[in-house]
Amino acid sequence: xxxxxxxxxxxxxxxxxxxxxxxxxxxxxxxxxxxxxxxxxxxxxxxxxxxxxxxxxxxxxxxxxxxxxxxxxxxxxxxxxxxxxxxxxxxxxxxxxxxxxxxxxxxxxxxxxxxxxxxxxxxxxxxxxxxxxxxxxxxxxxxxxxxxxxxxxxxxxxxxxxxxxxxxxxxxxxxxxxxxxxxxxxxxxxxxxxxxxxxxxxxxxxxxxxxxxxxxxxxxxxxxxxxxxxxxxxxxxxxxxxxxxxxxxxxxxxxxxxxxxxxxxxxxxxxxxxxxxxxxxxxxxxxxxxxxxxxxxxxxxxxxxxxxx
Amino acid sequence: xxxxxxxxxxxxxxxxxxxxxxxxxxxxxxxxxxxxxxxxxxxxxxxxxxxxxxxxxxxxxxxxxxxxxxxxxxxxxxxxxxxxxxxxxxxxxxxxxxxxxxxxxxxxxxxxxxxxxxxxxxxxxxxxxxxxxxxxxxxxxxxxxxxxxxxxxxxxxxxxxxxxxxxxxxxxxxxxxxxxxxxxxxxxxxxxxxxxxxxxxxxxxxxxxxxxxxxxxxxxxxxxxxxxxxxxxxxxxxxxxxxxxxxxxxxxxxxxxxxxxxxxxxxxxxxxxxxxxxxxxxxxxxxxxxxxxx
Numbered sequence: 001x002x003x004x005x006x007x008x009x010x011x012x013x014x015x016x017x018x019x020x021x022x023x024x025x026x027x028x029x030x031x032x033x034x035x036x037x038x039x040x041x042x043x044x045x046x047x048x049x050x051x052x053x054x055x056x057x058x059x060x061x062x063x064x065x066x067x068x069x070x071x072x073x074x075x076x077x078x079x080x081x082x083x084x085x086x087x088x089x090x091x092x093x094x095x096x097x098x099x100x101x102x103x104x105x106x107x108x109x110x111x112x113x114x115x116x117x118x119x120x121x122x123x124x125x126x127x128x129x130x131x132x133x134x135x136x137x138x139x140x141x142x143x144x145x146x147x148x149x150x151x152x153x154x155x156x157x158x159x160x161x162x163x164x165x166x167x168x169x170x171x172x173x174x175x176x177x178x179x180x181x182x183x184x185x186x187x188x189x190x191x192x193x194x195x196x197x198x199x200x201x202x203x204x205x206x207x208x209x210x211x212x213x214x215x216x217x218x219x220x221x222x223x224x225x226x227x228x229x230x231x232x233x234x235x236x237x238x239x240x241x242x243x244x245x246x247x248x249x250x251x252x253x254x255x256x257x258x259x260x261x262x263x264x265x266x267x268x269x270x271x272x273x274x275x276x277x278x279x280x281x282x283x284x285x286x287x288x289x290x291x292x293x294x295x296x297x298x299x300x301x302x303x304x305x306x307x308x309x
Numbered sequence: 310x311x312x313x314x315x316x317x318x319x320x321x322x323x324x325x326x327x328x329x330x331x332x333x334x335x336x337x338x339x340x341x342x343x344x345x346x347x348x349x350x351x352x353x354x355x356x357x358x359x360x361x362x363x364x365x366x367x368x369x370x371x372x373x374x375x376x377x378x379x380x381x382x383x384x385x386x387x388x389x390x391x392x393x394x395x396x397x398x399x400x401x402x403x404x405x406x407x408x409x410x411x412x413x414x415x416x417x418x419x420x421x422x423x424x425x426x427x428x429x430x431x432x433x434x435x436x437x438x439x440x441x442x443x444x445x446x447x448x449x450x451x452x453x454x455x456x457x458x459x460x461x462x463x464x465x466x467x468x469x470x471x472x473x474x475x476x477x478x479x480x481x482x483x484x485x486x487x488x489x490x491x492x493x494x495x496x497x498x499x500x501x502x503x504x505x506x507x508x509x510x511x512x513x514x515x516x517x518x519x520x521x522x523x524x525x526x527x528x529x530x531x532x533x534x535x536x537x538x539x540x541x542x543x544x545x546x547x548x549x550x551x552x553x554x555x556x557x558x559x560x561x562x563x564x565x566x567x568x569x570x571x572x573x574x575x576x577x578x579x580x581x582x583x584x585x586x587x588x589x590x591x592x593x594x595x596x597x598x599x600x601x602x603x
Contacts, residue, residue: 203430212422305477
């Protein structure tokens with residue numbers, strides 16, 4: 001039989017963790033810089049006419065260079081320059097107290113709370129549907145078409161209906177928005193969990209059969225752990241979508257607070273900088289949420305003894 | 310048909326006679342007269358419908374396996390050797406005939422957890438350490454934790470995997486993983502050990518080592534082993550009895566007694582005339598089975 005030495009070389013080979021993030025920083029930075037540069041060019045081009053017209057109306061004649069500089073400092077530009085968005089973010093996130101209605105943190109929190117409730121509900125619903133689908137053959141046939149067709153309905157059409165219906169039975173506030181985001185985000189969880197729960201190979205399943213394991217034992221000791229990587233893949237998509245759902249839920253209601261409300265108000269009053277700042281706020285929030293799910297994934301996968309990659 | 314072909318057919322006829330006679334052999338009869346066979350298969354058939362007509366995976370199979378025997382099933386692919394093993398394990402349902410495992414139906418035997426099954430691949434659960442993989446059946450049977458730990462420790466020692474209990478499957482070589490899967494099959498002390506080409510994916514050297522270890526394990530535990538293989542030397546080296554099978558329809562064409570090689574064997578016996586004689590007979594049987602195709 002083999003000695004311990006046989007396992008040793010393979011082990012040593014896998015141990016050295018190679019951090020490639022250092023190698024990634026350079027290319028990422030180049031891409032970001034290229035985008036920013038392009039953005040500035042686009043901002044100058046798109047705001048040029050407006051800026052030039054404004055100077056003309058004021059009866060001032062300016063040089064090309066001055067017009068270009070001014071086009072990046074418009075109050076309501078067609079396309080705000082990156083530094084304007086950064087300044088707006090700084091102003092509404094850091095300089096404004098959180099309690100103020102002008103604070104983006106305040107609006108972000110409103111959206112985040114319905115995002116998290118919706119994500120929780122959606123993930124739970126997604127997992128339950130997947131478990132049912134995998135275990136009950138008839139449900140797989142009867143439920144799956146509905147699950148899929150639910151996602152073909154435009155959420156913008158459904159959102160006002162949900163808000164109105166729930167409002168008429170006295171449910172307002174976070175819950176209607178959360179339900180809209182749950183409606184969107186259960187889907188990727190269901191799809192990935194169905195795949196994950198059916199991922200054990202025939203041998204792993206036969207093994208359970210030779211032990212005369214019950215359905216619930218097979219579920220908890222084989223299907224559930226095997227589905228974990230699939231679950232997290234689904235959750236990462238779901239958490240980003242549930243933020244979209246929460247924002248969409250704020251649009252048709254004329255909500256007073258939330259990133260959606262901020263977007264809507266910005267477009268009413270032509271506050272392009274405010275719109276873009278809210279957009280960036282949403283994007284940052286989404287990446288934070290996905291990052292948290294990724295972190296949870298790494299912790300879970302590590303505790304399950306996965307091979308480090 | 311050539312002369313040679315006729316001779317082969319005669320051999321088969323002899324072999325079939327020999328099959329009927331094996332049970333009646335004086336020593337075997339003396340040992341087992343009082344005991345019922347551990348596995349009793351009579352007239353077993355398994356047919357399934359494929360797109361291009363019925364497939365006779367097993368046809369009229371008769372076999373009695375006595376307690377403590379090491380039985381190898383050998384034959385080309387499609388001869389039904391794996392199917393037969395899976396019928397014993399109740400992973401497949403026969404379409405005809407009778408089968409008793411430990412005196413009861415395969416279903417009762419499975420529910421009673423009478424056998425441990427070792428698959429072609431280790432089929433270890435990658436999220437469990439080796440130790441916890443071995444304890445998996447014990448967890449399912451509801452044994453207390455201390456008892457589980459004690460048993461897995463004993464099994465790890467038995468398959469020489471001491472010191473690897475906290476490792477995950479991917480940290481072990483293929484041979485070590487398969488040993489862990491054997492330990493898992495033995496952890497609940499089943500009467501029968503069913504092995505489906507367990508070393509098929511391993512290289513020759515590792516396989517030799519594992520064969521030796523398996524024989525020692527068999528000797529120590531006294532289990533009845535049903536072992537599916539497609540390697541003639543492996544079958545002869547391990548077995549007390551070799552069942553030669555043939556495809557289309559899947560059936561037994563020879564049962565060869567190899568207990569004359571003794572119970573304590575080393576790899577050296579593969580050079581002895583007795584070993585080569587038995588290997589030759591296995592080879593002849595396999596060839597005869599194939600001549601039906603021509």
